[in-house]
Amino acid sequence: MSKTHVKKGDQVQVIAGSHKGKTGTVTLVNAAKNTVVVEGVRPVKKAIRRSEQEPDGGLKTIDGSIHISNVKKLG
Structure with missing residues (x-):
């Protein structure tokens, strides 16, 4: 299993795609x-x-799910 930059419970913002800007x-x-x-x-x-x-x-x-590269961790 590879390491990810986000985990369950993190606040994230969508940075790409049709849902860009949502948190x-x-x-x-x-x-x-x-x-x-x-x-x-x-x-x-x-x-x-x-x-x-x-x-x-x-x-x-x-x-629904989105690709992990389309989100960034806030804070």
């Missing part, structure tokens, strides 16, 4: 794929099938 907290780091999930930065709609855990199913909004 948020890192909720997940995937060092193998070089991606991070930043809270509230890239909302994605996901179709959820009905199950015991999700009895309603339908569309849920989750945070």
Whole structure:
């Protein structure tokens, strides 16, 4: 596993891409794929099938991942 410049809980700012300028907290780091999930930065709609855990199913909004090179650590 390679070392990354951000970790879970860090405040970051998006410096490239369509979400440039947005800030948020890192909720997940995937060092193998070089991606991070930043809270509230890239909302994605996901179709959820009905199950015991999700009895309603339908569309849920989750945070999508962005490439780790597109964020910089604040502070």
